[in-house]
Amino acid sequence: MNEINKNAHLLPNTTLSYIFANNADNEIGSCTGTMDVLFKRWSSPINYICVKAYRLMAIIGGLASLNSKEMPHILNIYKMPQLSYGSFDPALSDKTQFPSVYRMMPNERPQYVGIVQLLQYFGWTWIGLIASDDDSGESLLRTLTPQLLLNNICIAYKEIISTLKMLWGGRMQMLEMVERIGNILETMNANVIVVHGGSRSMAFLRMTLYSHEKVEMKPKEKVWIIMAQWDFVSVYPREIFPLKSFNGTLSFSLHANDVPEYEDFVETLNPNESTLYYIYWFWAYAFRCSFPIFKLYAHTANCTGKERLRSLPGAVFEMGMSGQSYSIYNAVYAVAHALHAMFSSRAKKKAKGVRATWNLLNIYPWQLHSFLKHIRFNNNAEEEIFFDANGELTTGYDVINTITFPNESIHKVRVGRLNPQATEGKQFTINGSAVVWHHKFKQIQPQSRCVESCRPGHSKIVRQGEQICCYDCAQCSEGMVSHLEDEDHCNKCPEDQHPNKNHDHCIPKHVVYLAYGEPLGIILASFALFLSLITLVVMWIFIQNQETPIVKANNWNITCTLLISLLLCFLCSFLFIGEPGKITCLLRQTVFGIVFSLAVSCVLAKTITVVLAFMATKPGNRMRKWVGKRLAVSVIILFTLIQLGICALWLATSPPFPEFDMHSQTTQIIVQCNEGSAAMFYTVLGYMGLLAIISFTVAFFARKLPDTFNEAKLITFSMLVFCSVWLSFVPTYLSTKGKLMVAVEIFSILTSSAGLLGCIFLPKFYIIILRPELNTRDQLVRKQYYAT
Incomplete structure (x- = not known):
């Protein structure tokens, strides 16, 4: 009030005054007090205001919930604005029931x-x-x-x-x-x-x-x-x-802000000079002194009026502006600004020639509502004050x-x-x-939980019949992870990641394939290279000795083709080592199938040639016309072309392609070749196996032919090794995953190829290098004589 009355720009030439009334603790007291403020205080009968000196324009009060509705019901009859600074009763937000209530606090x-x-x-x-x-x-x-x-x-x-x-x-x-x-x-x-x-x-x-x-x-x-x-x-x-x-x-x-000069004003309060309501009562009990003149005996010593409010404990009096004090402060200013706006509006009408006057007898409380609803101003704490649609502050x-x-x-x-x-x-x-x-x-943040938190890596399991905050903790299962405390459930990691040991973080999976740099890759590559060199050595020895009887007797053309196909078999192992790519995936199985079919076809051609050569030696036998290069070449080309056609059909319909297998292993991403069509893959293997079985069967029945012309025993043993390797390959291949699956196939390729090389060529290599005396025409003729 002091600030407003001293402000030359707010309500000039107008003095605001105030009266205090007791905030009763019951409904009856509220009704009586309200009527007293409206009428009896001025010695007026109910519904009559006889005193013309000033108008009562608004009531500011902080009411408890028990009596917060009694005053509005009475004051609404007279459309008296009521600014509440202490009632949070939600019913007061109903503007239909309480249209004259303005709340100096936000909604609760x-x-x-x-x-x-x-x-x-x-x-x-x-x-x-x-x-x-x-x-x-x-x-x-x-x-x-x-x-x-x-x-x-x-x-x-x-x-x-x-x-x-x-x-x-x-x-x-x-x-x-x-x-x-x-x-x-x-x-x-x-x-x-x-x-x-x-x-x-x-x-x-x-x-x-x-x-x-x-x-x-x-x-x-x-x-x-x-x-x-x-x-x-x-x-x-x-x-x-x-x-x-x-x-x-x-x-x-x-909400409260610091208002300048407020504490200075409080410091000046003195019960001997102030007209504040109940200040004597407050002073006596706050400072534990007495006011005999007012019949207040709170203590033995009398109050002097010089006691300082700043010396009181905070539980008795706060020097700073509290939230309620700030709300009262804004309420008084809201009424003052609304009155100023109303008077300014009347002044404008008067300037336009419209009949208007500043006479207080011509203003009424209900006229203040339209200005209060739309009031908007900045208080001395530099905060904007206004009411929302429900008549509440939004502070x-x-x-x-x-x-x-x-x-x-x-x-x-x-x-x-x-x-x-x-x-x-x-x-x-x-x-x-x-x-x-x-x-x-001890200045450590307090905890308030029904149970201890579930650590990361665990999930909550609610206890039967208890609230959701009371639960047990279970560790995340394999492949699952929880990053935070008290997770409701564990989650899967992204496909390219896997849980760590504690199941509380996802870490990248290792990309795995059979690489040249790892021990297994080095061993297999060395083994393939070694066998390829042996094959080249054998080929060179045979080329150097191709005019010798033992080389001529075993069909040099077929032998040379077989050696070349075995060399390709060893070299095709390198297609399986290293990171799979589009080209390598296309070539792996097809090259392997074709060159192995070529090798087995050569073995079959050698077996058929041996049989026909023996039969042709008998007098009058018509098989003589079948013995020659054309038959062997035809057998090799025919059976190889069949495998080539199967592979071409495979590449045309469902070719192999590289893929990332993220699910077979928990901690690894396996880079592998998807065969595209499993049926075609096993067709290639099946056809190769069929050739091997035919060759083995023919060689087995021809194993007792005379030694001079006979390689059947060697072919029989080589086909036995070959078939054993690939029969054991299938279950082993299906039971392994990742790079071990590739290693099994490489091992089968090298082992079966080495079996063919060793069983067929090692005895001849032995004779050529270590027993050259046996590699003579006389020796062959002598063996032929004994055979007949």
């Missing part, structure tokens, strides 16, 4: 969102809930409880506290209430308790905490989260304020951390902000590192 529902976000920020999932037994408490339970459950926050216990007046008649009932609350706080293991309710309903909680702290010397060391409905610091008498219990409290408070809430000290001093620190007008994601902010916790927690 954003607090519910703030509570959930605050609990989530600190990881508290197991909480207690204490609410008042009124409409506001019912609204809290109806709205907040589902939000808590939706965010996996459980209520360990829930206590509804009746208001003080309901139990005022029975001392025993009061003691039972205090005892019940104390037992709940003693037995429940939740470290965090959310409190919602007005100062009257929470009187029992304060009395309980005081009893445990001062009488039983067992302060309730909890984290109290107090909603804005209860200004828990403002306590009378100050002796029953439980300092230790409320140390480290977090509270949602009506939000502050999160206050209260620290108490043994000397009854209290320090309040703003550690967070709840601003519904902020952008999405920034509506709730908090500085957790600035919070001072109760000394019990």
Whole structure:
């Protein structure tokens, strides 16, 4: 009022005045007080205002929920603007029922969102809930409880506290209430308790905490989260304020900013000079002194008026502007700006020649509504003040951390902000590192959970019949992972990753193929190269000795073709080593099938040639005309072309291609060749096996022919080795995976090829190199003679 009346730009030549009335503690008192303010105070009968000196334009009040509806019902009759700074009753937001009510605080529902976000920020999932037994408490339970459950926050216990007046008649009932609350706080293991309710309903909680702290010397060391409905610091008498219990409290408070010169103004207050309502009563009991002139005997010493408010403990008086004080401050300014706007509007009409006057007798409270609804101004704290569509301020809430000290001093620190007008994601902010916790927690963030958190690598298993916050932990199964604490279920890693040992992180899989640089690749490549060199040596020896009888006797052309095909068999092993590509995948099995079919066809041609050559030696036998190069070449070309056609059909219909096998091994990505068509792959192998069986059969029946012309024994043994290798290859190949599968095929290629090379050519190589005396025409003729 002092600021406004001194402001030459706001309501010039107009003085605002005020009157105080008691905020009654019951509905009857509220009705009586309201009528007294409207009429009786001016000695006027009901519905008549006889005093013409000034108008009552608005009422500012902070009402408890019990009587918050009584005044509006009466004042709505007279369309009197009512600016409430203390009532959170949700019914007052109904503009149809209460059109004249303006609330100098935001809607309480954003607090519910703030509570959930605050609990989530600190990881508290197991909480207690204490609410008042009124409409506001019912609204809290109806709205907040589902939000808590939706965010996996459980209520360990829930206590509804009746208001003080309901139990005022029975001392025993009061003691039972205090005892019940104390037992709940003693037995429940939740470290965090959310409190919602007005100062009257929470009187029992304060009395309980005081009893445990001062009488039983067992302060309730909890984290109290107090909603804005209860200004828990403002306590009378100050002796029953439980300092230790409320140390480290977090509270949602009506938003307040520092107003310049406010503390200086408070410092000037003096009961001997001030006309503030009840200042003598407050002064006497705050400073424990007496005012005999007003018959106030609070203590033996008399009040001097020179006592300093700054010296009072924080539990008795706060020097800074509280949230409620800030709301009252803005309410007074809102009325002043609305009046100024109304007077300015009248002045404009007068300037235009419209009949208008500044006479206070011509203005009425209901005319102020249209200006209050649209008022928008910046206060002295440089904050914009305006009402939303529901007649409420949108200033939000502050999160206050209260620290108490043994000397009854209290320090309040703003550690967070709840601003519904902020952008999405920034509506709730908090500085957790600035919070001072109760000394019990030794400045370590308190925990409030039903059970210990499940570590990463585990998932939750809810206990049967208990709340979702009470659960057991199970380690993630093979191939599954959980990155965070308290995961509801484990998840699979991406295809190219696998879980680590603890199942709490995904790590990249190793790319695996049979490489030249690893031991197995080196061994197989060396083995293939060694056998290729041996084949070249054998070929060179045979070329050097092609005119000798033993080489001529075994069909040099077929022998040379067989040696070349065996060399290609050894060399095709290199197609299976190294990282598979498009070309290598196309060539691997087809080249292997063709060159092996060529080799087996050569063996079959040698076997048929041996048989026909023996039969041709008999007199009068017609088989002589079949003996020659054309038959052997025809056999080799025919059977090789058949395999070539199968491979061509394979490449045309479903060719092999490189692929990444991410599922066969948990920790590896296998780079392999997909055969495209398994049927064609096994057709190639089957055809090659068929040739080998035919060759083995023919050679087996021809094994007893005379030695001079006979390679059948050697071919029989070589085909036996060949068939044994490839028969054992199939089950072994199917039972292995990855690079071992490739290694099995390379080993089978090298072993079977080496069997053919060794069994067919080693005896001849032995004779040529070590027993040249046996490699003569006379020796062959002598053997022929004995054979006949």
